[in-house]
Amino acid sequence: MDRSILEGNPHLVIEGMVIAAIAIGATEGFIFVRTEYPLARKHTEVALQHARNHGLLGKNILASGIDFDIEIVRGAGAYVCGEETALIASIEGRRGMPRPRPPYPVEKGLWGRPTCINNVETLANVPIIIEQGSEAYAAIGVEGNSGTKIFSLVGKIRNTGLVEVPLGIPIRKVVYDIGGGPLEGQKIKAVQTGGPSGGCIPEELFDLPVTFDSLTEAGSIMGSGGMIVIDEETCVVDLAKYFLTFTQEESCGQCPPCRVGSRAMLVLLDRITEGTATMADLDKLEQLAGTVREASLCGLGKNAPNPVITTLRYFREEYVEHIEKKQCRAFTCKQLITYTIDEERCNGCGACFRVCNDDAIIGEPKQLHVIDQDRCVHCGNCFVVCPPSLAAVVRTSGELTRYEEPVVKAKKG
Numbered sequence: 001m002d003r004s005i006l007e008g009n010p011h012l013v014i015e016g017m018v019i020a021a022i023a024i025g026a027t028e029g030f031i032f033v034r035t036e037y038p039l040a041r042k043h044t045e046v047a048l049q050h051a052r053n054h055g056l057l058g059k060n061i062l063a064s065g066i067d068f069d070i071e072i073v074r075g076a077g078a079y080v081c082g083e084e085t086a087l088i089a090s091i092e093g094r095r096g097m098p099r100p101r102p103p104y105p106v107e108k109g110l111w112g113r114p115t116c117i118n119n120v121e122t123l124a125n126v127p128i129i130i131e132q133g134s135e136a137y138a139a140i141g142v143e144g145n146s147g148t149k150i151f152s153l154v155g156k157i158r159n160t161g162l163v164e165v166p167l168g169i170p171i172r173k174v175v176y177d178i179g180g181g182p183l184e185g186q187k188i189k190a191v192q193t194g195g196p197s198g199g200c201i202p203e204e205l206f207d208l209p210v211t212f213d214s215l216t217e218a219g220s221i222m223g224s225g226g227m228i229v230i231d232e233e234t235c236v237v238d239l240a241k242y243f244l245t246f247t248q249e250e251s252c253g254q255c256p257p258c259r260v261g262s263r264a265m266l267v268l269l270d271r272i273t274e275g276t277a278t279m280a281d282l283d284k285l286e287q288l289a290g291t292v293r294e295a296s297l298c299g300l301g302k303n304a305p306n307p308v309i310t311t312l313r314y315f316r317e318e319y320v321e322h323i324e325k326k327q328c329r330a331f332t333c334k335q336l337i338t339y340t341i342d343e344e345r346c347n348g349c350g351a352c353f354r355v356c357n358d359d360a361i362i363g364e365p366k367q368l369h370v371i372d373q374d375r376c377v378h379c380g381n382c383f384v385v386c387p388p389s390l391a392a393v394v395r396t397s398g399e400l401t402r403y404e405e406p407v408v409k410a411k412k413g
Ligand SMILES: Cc1cc2nc3c(=O)[nH]c(=O)nc-3n(C[C@H](O)[C@H](O)[C@H](O)COP(=O)(O)O)c2cc1C
Pocket: 002, 079, 080, 081, 082, 083, 084, 117, 118, 119, 120, 122, 123, 298, 299, 300
């Protein structure tokens, strides 16, 4: 969403920064943009040049005696560089690593000087507030959470994209009215807000208003403004593992709770999704999540356990099913899925035999094929290629069996 603001209307951000500079007496401003966003950089550079040409940036702005200019700094795509002290280190040319606070950047920031750090969307709101008046802005949204917020609405819904909504809008309205609800034949299960450091909010809580406080109360965060909608086809344990894999890789490695703790959490999640975990592992995972959250140095580590903590809070039974029944109800965790061939349906076409990379399928042409469970690596290729008219490959996970109905095509004419 920040990228889209810089690509679509960088003037708003520049104006917001000039107003902020006048407010705090700053002479230098920096826009930190990921190097992977060349269009955002290009458009911002053009807008900066236009502002300079019109005397809105540089020395003695509009003969006011105020000097202020803005520089674009390219960040090389490290997630942790969004953390404010790491961001400062990166601009100073050092490795992007957070440092303990205090001192906060407002006291001791860039090159030791007082520094105000704000998000692109925050700064883009400033000219609008000044122009329309704070009362007009506060009239949008709810008490304590005024104005609008842009979300990147994606996942298992009909309409995806960037949406700007008044704060306080119920999650349900965003997901069902704006997002258009579930895909055909599916049921929405939850929404992950706040990006990889955020949390998973179940469908039962969709009447919650989208505010900073209610999301935090639900165990998530507003964060980057991401909203990823998931349905019953998504395994929440796998989802938590996916996000933790990301944050663990992005850990700067400086503090042990984040570096070692998130790695240890991942090992436990691997065991759960592979069906080798015990209930004691689940306790350990929960305990570790709490420690990483409490003891990490910066926001990356503190928020990294959020996907695990929230999925444990709202979908604990799915973790237990993985452990006790070796069952993944979404049929996502490969090691927990067994493939067999239905002898009534198999016609020996050999499609599965040809795609099996591990010689786990045995059978002669036009005769029943069987899967050698000792050799099977659960890749699922056989299931994918088995002709829908036969649907002879059956998936089982724990107590659940997925028996697809053969698709019979209507004959021509
Ligand atoms: C790991 C991590 C990554 C972050 N990434 C971003 C980011 O990409 N963009 C951003 O504006 N803020 C990011 N933040 C938050 C900023 O550090 C900072 O708090 C925020 O930009 C302050 O602006 P605001 O008060 O206007 O929201 C991140 C924080 C952490 C801990």
